[in-house]
Amino acid sequence: MPVTPAFEASLFEKRREQVLRRMREFSPAGAVAVFPAAPVAMRNNDVEHPYRADSDLFFLSGFEEPEAVAVLSTQGEKAFTLFVRPRDKEREIWTGRRAGVEGAVKNFGADQAFEISKLEDELPRLLASAPALLYRVGGADAEFDARIARMLRNLRTRARAGMDAPRRIEDPGQIVHEMRLRKEPRELDAIRKAVELTRRGHLAAMKAGRPGAYEYELQSLLEREFRGGGGRGWGYYPIVASGENATVLHYSDNSMQVREGDLVLIDAGAEVDLYTADVTRTFPANGRFSAPQRACYELVLSAADQCIERTRPGETIDGLHERAVRVLTEGMVKLGLLKGEVDALIKDNAYRKYYMHRTSHWLGLDVHDVGSYRTAEGKPRPLEAGMLFTIEPGLYIAEDDEGAPAEMRGIGIRIEDDILVTERGHEVLTRAIPRTIKDVEAACVTS
Numbered sequence: 001m002p003v004t005p006a007f008e009a010s011l012f013e014k015r016r017e018q019v020l021r022r023m024r025e026f027s028p029a030g031a032v033a034v035f036p037a038a039p040v041a042m043r044n045n046d047v048e049h050p051y052r053a054d055s056d057l058f059f060l061s062g063f064e065e066p067e068a069v070a071v072l073s074t075q076g077e078k079a080f081t082l083f084v085r086p087r088d089k090e091r092e093i094w095t096g097r098r099a100g101v102e103g104a105v106k107n108f109g110a111d112q113a114f115e116i117s118k119l120e121d122e123l124p125r126l127l128a129s130a131p132a133l134l135y136r137v138g139g140a141d142a143e144f145d146a147r148i149a150r151m152l153r154n155l156r157t158r159a160r161a162g163m164d165a166p167r168r169i170e171d172p173g174q175i176v177h178e179m180r181l182r183k184e185p186r187e188l189d190a191i192r193k194a195v196e197l198t199r200r201g202h203l204a205a206m207k208a209g210r211p212g213a214y215e216y217e218l219q220s221l222l223e224r225e226f227r228g229g230g231g232r233g234w235g236y237y238p239i240v241a242s243g244e245n246a247t248v249l250h251y252s253d254n255s256m257q258v259r260e261g262d263l264v265l266i267d268a269g270a271e272v273d274l275y276t277a278d279v280t281r282t283f284p285a286n287g288r289f290s291a292p293q294r295a296c297y298e299l300v301l302s303a304a305d306q307c308i309e310r311t312r313p314g315e316t317i318d319g320l321h322e323r324a325v326r327v328l329t330e331g332m333v334k335l336g337l338l339k340g341e342v343d344a345l346i347k348d349n350a351y352r353k354y355y356m357h358r359t360s361h362w363l364g365l366d367v368h369d370v371g372s373y374r375t376a377e378g379k380p381r382p383l384e385a386g387m388l389f390t391i392e393p394g395l396y397i398a399e400d401d402e403g404a405p406a407e408m409r410g411i412g413i414r415i416e417d418d419i420l421v422t423e424r425g426h427e428v429l430t431r432a433i434p435r436t437i438k439d440v441e442a443a444c445v446t447s
């Protein structure tokens with residue numbers, strides 16, 4: 001676990017100042033915001049899953065150790081308090097270096113720091129002085145919810161002693177997630193690096209993805225680039241799906257052998273400094289799309305391109321999805337998958353038989369990143385410069401779909417790119433990962 005932040009400390013300090021400013025607007029009489037670390041997840045018996053910091057806590061502090069809590073307060077001198085695991089020579093021999101209370105102040109900019117064992121004493125003191133608490137109930141850690149609830153109950157029972165519990169409890173996401181939605185240059189640097197490792201991984205898999213190869217071999221090539229290139233690894237578990245496995249949206253066995261004539265769908269992205277890319281490519285194992293594969297691929301590509309082309313400030317994710325649905329539905333009729341009037345097929349959701357997911361999601365520290373998709377009035381949110389999201393139309397024809405032309409059954413295609421909204425329009429960060437038929441076929445050539 002790093003004992004110094006991945007980015008320069010001043011970046012996190014600026015973010016905290018911004019949060020504190022918004023907290024003062026939100027509750028002029030005072031507010032305290034609490035951000036707990038993600039709990040450690042057990043894999044089996046006494047083996048833990050590799051630890052990955054909570055994205056909000058990282059965003060505000062750069063702190064990546066488990067058993068930590070960050071507190072921001074608009075009251076008093078100490079705006080930023082960190083609760084952390086203490087330095088412990090013996091424990092550190094077993095489980096790695098810790099920043100400790102000193103490091104929390106020195107390296108992570110805390111105004112004060114306490115050992116995590118002091119949480120029950122010190123956190124109520126901070127809470128008692130504030131009319132508003134910003135804490136995300138129902139986050140990753142139900143046990144921490146219960147601890148907060150206990151602290152509040154205890155504070156209320158001490159009302160006669162002059163203690164008081166916050167009267168408002170709200171989600172800090174409305175402040176922090178709004179900030180995370182608009183990417184800063186330093187974040188885009190990390191994402192561009194993640195995209196580059198992702199490009200190398202997908203290229204390696206396209207080259208090696210011949211009939212006879214196993215899906216897990218391709219997965220290992222992706223991971224070799226993601227981790228071997230200096231990233232943290234993957235930002236979400238890779239999907240390597242050959243043939244009809246590609247019609248299972250969250251296929252993750254990655255265990256089958258690629259057959260002659262298969263398409264291979266790979267949805268995989270590297271993580272760099274906790275920022276992830278999210279890219280899907282679909283390629284022919286033998287290096288050449290068959291005629292029906294080509295027809296389906298061109299349809300999905302055209303849906304993707306039409307969405308990308310429309311991306312600019314003011315456009316909405318709902319608007320792009322509607323565009324993708326229209327292009328895909330028109331194509332489904334042309335391909336003989338659906339029969340009827342396009343408008344009626346859209347209205348009746350008939351297209352969902354072959355395109356059952358949404359076209360876009362925010363992207364950043366989390367692969368399905370935070371941030372509201374609606375305005376305060378409940379309308380689709382207009383895109384703004386700095387927002388990063390995916391465009392990922394697909395077409396999935398079940399192997400046993402007797403309504404589909406026989407030669408198309410078992411075809412699953414998705415093309416997914418990462419799009420940054422700019423002042424003038426957009427930038428496709430993943431443009432260099434082959435996506436046209438010509439470029440994909442060229443990338444599959446092994447020679």
Ligand SMILES: [Mn+2]
Pocket residue numbers: 278361390392416
């Ligand atoms: Mn995605």
